[in-house]
Amino acid sequence: MRLDSTHARTSKAEKLALIGALCVIVILLLPSVNMVKTLLIQSGFVSLHQDSKEKAMQLVSDVVRAPLNWAMADSDLPLLKIDIKYQDWLLLEKDRDTAFTHGQIPEQRSEVAGSVFFENKKLKATIRLQGDMLDHVAAFNRWSLRVELKQKQALFSARRFSLLSSNVRIHQGPMLFSETLKLAGFDIITPTYRPVKVVINGQNWGVMMFEQAFSQDMLATNNRTEGMIVRLDLHQQTASENLQLQRVLKPRVIQRNTVLKNASLSKQRQIALALLSDFLDGRRTASDVFDVKRLGQYLATVDVWGAWHALTWNNWRWYYNPHTAKLEPIQSDVAVTPAEHHWLMQPPSNDFLISKQMLADPRVKHAYNQALQTLKRQFSRGELLAKLSERQQRFIQRIHASAPLVNTFNLALLEKQLHCIENGYLDEPCQNIQPMDSALHRHMTSMVAQRSWDLVSGFTKSSGISEVTIRNPDSQSLEIKGISGVNKFDLQFPLENINAQLPVMLTAGSELTFSLPQELTQVEVTAGLSGKKKARFTFIENIQPLSFIPRPTQHLNLKKYPFIEVAEGHWKIKTGHWTIDDYIVSTDDIDLVIDAGTHLTFTEGSGLMIFGGVMLKGELEAPIVITRAENASYWAGISVFNKNSRLGSSITHTQLSHASSPKLGLWQPRGSAYFIGGKVNIDGLKISDNYSEDALNIINGDVTISRLSIRNALSDAFDCDFCTGSVSNSAFNDVGARSGGDGIDVSGSNLKISGTHFTNIRDKAISAGERSQLAVYDSQFSRVNFALVAKDDSTIVGSKLTVMDVNHYALMSYSKKPYFGPAKMDISEFTCKDVGCGQKMVSQIGSMLSVNDKQITPQPLSVKGLYQTVMKSDKPK
Template identity: 75%
Template sequence: MRLDSIQAQTSKAEKLALIGAICIIAMLLLPSVNMVKTLLIQSGFVSLHQSGQAKAAQLASDIIEAPVNWALAETDIPVIKLDIKYQDWLLLEQDRNTALKKGQIQDQRAQVSGNVFFENQKFKASVRLQGDMLDHVASHNRWSLRVELKQKQALFSARRFSLLSSNVRIHQGPMLFAQTMRLAGFDIISPTYKPVRVILNGQDWGLMMFEQAFSQDMLATNNRTEGMIVRLDLYQQTASETQQLQRVLKPRVIQRNTILKNESLSKQRQIALALVNDFIDDKRIASDVFDAQRLGQYLATADVWGAWHALTWNNWRWYYNPHTAKLEPIQSDVAVTPAEHHWLMQPPSQSFLISKKMLEDPIVKRAYDAAISKLAAQFNSGTLLSKLGEYQADFMQQLHMSAPLVNAFDLDLLKTQVQCIVQGYLDTPCQNIMPMDPQLHRHMSSMVAQQSWDLVSELKHTEQASEFTIRNPGSQPLEIKGLTGVNSFELQFPLEDINAQMPFKLAQNAEISLVLPKELTQVKVTAGVTGQKKAQFTFIKDVQPLSFIPRPNPAADVKRYPFIEVSENTWKIRSGKWEIEDYIVTPADKNLIIDAGTHLRFTQGAGMMVFGKVTFQGSEQAPIVITRSEGVPYWAGITVFNHTNQTKSFVKHVQLSHASSPKLGLWQPRGSAYFIGGKVNIEGLSISDNYSEDALNIINGDVNITQLSIRNALSDAFDCDFCTGEVADSRFNDVGARSGGDGIDVSGSRLKISRTQFTNIRDKAISAGERSHLSVYDSQFKKINFALVAKDDSRIDGSRLAVEEVNHYALMSYSKKPYFGPGSMSVSEFTCSDTGCGQKVVTQIGSDLLVNGKQITPQPLSVKGLYQTVMKSDKPK
């Protein structure tokens, strides 16, 4: 018998019991269980398990690891200080207290003034609570705040943004989702989402997430043309006796009042809302409303991540692309989770009515299948998972500063998920993966669209007058404050007799018809439903929101033009002199071929829109001539939608003159020669005497341009947005018959420009904006207002450049749009023959300009003053 005692070993169960006891004691010492729960959530705890025992074990393990995570956390994180006056802060506190009492943040909430400080800069701002649910304000600090900077200032390329506790978005989830799309090559709009440290009124709130708001800033930083963002509101819902749920959904644009003040955006708004209405009401298939490729890619990514939350009706956000007149998905509140039991599910896109309808379209489904295959290949190769793992490790190291309990996502589950999708959940372990739990969301079985009043009202031509019919389909009275008429000369009619009866209210489901002067072509109406801010709406005679949108015409009939030879994949215009009197739109995926020596004349309003590609086969000896018919001022130009990004269009030795851009319904592009997407190869194109805003306009193109000549351009000569490639051996003469005329104007582009001459340019010879990078060599500039301008985080590198007769500045770098940042330029072997050339180079404080090895001293520069005077635009609409 041993007299010495043997030290007992503590079993795993006993350890868990001990940890549980410690946790219980801690809970008893704290004021409430809810406070403990909130503290754990704020500290990053996300349960990865279903059983209580496994949850407790995970919590214990996470708490043990937390001190190490906190000690090794990355602390070199941008610091944002926010100061709000005490009385204003009390208003935010009151909104929070009301939310805690009512269980939800109320729609009506205070918006107060504040000051934002970042890197020795001070920004005036307005601030309010952000979000709807209580997780945004549950803690004593780190409340979700929406911030809008004033005076067009920006922080991290955003004027409007939110500061959120990372748990609200499940920490690194949104970043991983966005990076998955980016690494896979899916061009989907995603908001900026990054960690920052927040100090509010001197109190350190620790690490929070900076999230860019849905705004024009976000579109610009995602390489999108100015447009708008559409979302859905719940107008009404009803449930049948069998609990079948029908929702009435009303599409609306974000920042409506700002958009209605812009004539171009106001027209786009009507198209965008009408398209979404038609999709909801089964009048249009998904691929006729949405960008099918991007939609398929987004849905595939959502399914692989189990991101069901992004597919609920209230979380959809779409960007309206004004070039294609289609809507693109935007990443919005994906709420992905690291918990395997919530992550692994059969495709959630099959559980939601909206996404199911989208995937019923075979074109969208093909894009979805292609995206799934691409993700599967990249996951199987290991490259995508490796990159995501690196991003996650870096991101978590920052999160651990204030949330040391944050766990990593097991990224191998992505591989499991995509493999199960590919093989249809037939094999083990895929057979154990269930469809989305219906308890997570109450699904609707049907939906209808609620039309906005301005989409169903109309201005029509009659033999004797113009008839304006106003309809109110809404449940609230429509208040009409006043009307103004406009004729074809853009002269306004006050309509005094009618306005004498204003304001008046139009009841629900009522309509009224007003007889107006026959010469009116437009009516501007100031109106709004009760309780909504009144705004001005524009109605164009005999034009409905979807009177025309750019879509292939499968029934295109060119029998009256026997010189157009039609085959399965081509339309060929044989050599000769021909006249066209219609605006012709091709079917999808057509190659329009024009033989050398062809002369085409178009009557006013006639033109061509090609869906596929063009092959214009002119030669120096026998160029293709495309111009107006005799006796008309202009024609409607040529628009080309290249079939894919790899589609190649060729334009060789073409003389194009007296063209305008098509003005078709509310879809009104800018260029007389207008290319969207694909690879655009131009050799020997001459454009002269155009009547459009841009003579040549290329969007999202890979360009190879030589011997381009543009002269007598009404406004800009060549506008290239989001392009890559080269322009060489070209000439730009007499540009800007009206002010605002640039020789080459680029946004978000990377171009090499060489051996090119610019003469008599009313505005900027070369203008680089919105994160462009230009290389300019062996080029000359004469009789210009501005030679080279780099702005908004753009860079120009140049060499062997000669300028003379510069009216204002030869070289400039500055920031016009603060959400991009400063410009930079470096030129060598630069010569200027003007007197006082040293005074004709300027860079704004914060920007950079290097000329022949000499750094130009930055100086204060009123960019607003420039654009109100010497750079003031008067472009035709």
């Protein structure tokens, strides 16, 4: 008997696999192929191959493993139960049927009432179908649903979210992309994306993906100041005979009506839309419109993942940062795939017009290259791949209960892609990698912006003529419903003569001018395009959207101020008594140095904006004094943009008084001393009699503060958002002259506060919100409305604290914003010298408060009632 064989033997397992593969191929050719395909897709099958035989073999292999994947799935997931009345459910079914008839989900779709049950809570909601394409509703169940919770309730830090079948986002793909950003240290806004179990009207829909919607909730949970999210709509497109495709793109903000009802957000909206329009039209460079560092990081990560889908014009989302007046990218529908033949492509950012125009800016390209190097270092150490692999395994184990065919991504391809990008696809492993397949997406060859009517309209006043001109650049008619005016005392003018002529339809391409009373300083126009909801738009006298934005000046002549010595990389103000009567904006990367003993006075409206660091070198016996000029009510303060986090500002023995924040165009920051980013070291700064919302305002700063004194603050004394560091041996006195004034107000920050006194505080002495972590020691509070307040998933720990003369509550923990959740406070060695102190410590149900090792019993607390009464804000606008 021969032990070798003259022909290859086929084992039993191979025979079964071959038969199974043939069966699959036959099934895929049958008329019922759509049903089979849908079942496979919903179960998590993603083909990793191009060859039909390899596809079939993979399918058989995946099916064989599926029972084990299903049995080993992690079933410990949050459970959401949703109830929708039968008649309302029929409306959703009707929209689904319409989608199958027309090939996509209708733009105008039914929104129905429903209830969401989670952890013994019943949350009222509105629900509609989510998405555009049929993959969102193709299956028998697990349709994509958009849910908006009512009454300011939230789940997983979101009031608005979608429930999706995981195949719509290619399962673990968005998670792997966002984790790559986080592990690389790239601070890019990403929506929450997590698996949950869903039951609808008693029917088990299995595991679905909970995806946070683009909203203020998402901004807050990503450590961003309230702002807005901008996207693009297609206004028009044309194709020439040689297939050149031109698109007219219209920027708009998400949740427009909510934005327009907020005066501050309404101003920001105009800046954001005007900036993006200028970029699309080629009037502004990418580095002038976008946050260069974050944009470079996002584009680099997109290229490494081959996430071309994120670069299509309709998938871009940007956050408008109100501090920098720049747009930041948001992770949106990256659609990464585990299939090597789709994943590995030459950088898709080179193929899309928008990203090409971004990378044509040398500063963006430099940030992009730096980000690639950061990713390369992370991969070379092995830590990033190991952590991604661990998180991938944990994630797919959770979705295997409903999608047991889901495979893992071969994460080693990330390293290959990085290597090929760096080497220009010239060496052996990379030569077969091609540019993006043109069949995947039809690229536009040119683009222009369609501007909203309010961006090209305006309120002007000159030579005794006051008028508002409304222009309609749109292709639809504009209905002008009403106009009112406001004077400098905030008194309303109804303008009866003008309104007697309204409403009026302004046809496409036309304009209309109305004469106005001279005393008006702003005009409010209620209008909207035909068929759209009418809203109120505000126009301020002689101010266009981009009248002023915070940018370094290109050329600055300081001959008028010989006391400012200009050298390479810095300006120096030598010792003396000097007056400045301009609002001076520095060139880029400039450090301002002021010597000890210098006295600076500013006329009304004048101030400083520095793009670099400031070194105020006052001494105890020779402090720096900065204040208003003799005949000025106030000056415009100092704003500092520490663009490079390694650079910083240092302030010693400086007195700053009678300052307001700059009111320049529609960009209106809050602080009279205003620092954005970088390190801020303060020792001996005294701020008094400010006229701004915040006396000292620091954003994204690494702070070391000692001997800070703030007195007679109009509203908040020190506001620190997304800061880390310490405050010691400081004093806050007479805060909130107008009302709504906190001593220290922090959001998303981690601070240690020690040896600090708070006296005569009209609101909260210390307020910790939005997941802040505060340690407070050896401090005293007297004549305050509230001493320490922890809210919205913040934690305060402290000891050796003394309070007296507290009007309302000494210690409080509660939730104001449900998408953050309850708060915690643990105070030891606490002394309260007031009568009835036991009644001045309160914790809302769900939050925690411990005082001197004793738990304060949580109780129902009307937070809304608090903010409508004793905590009601009346901050200056």
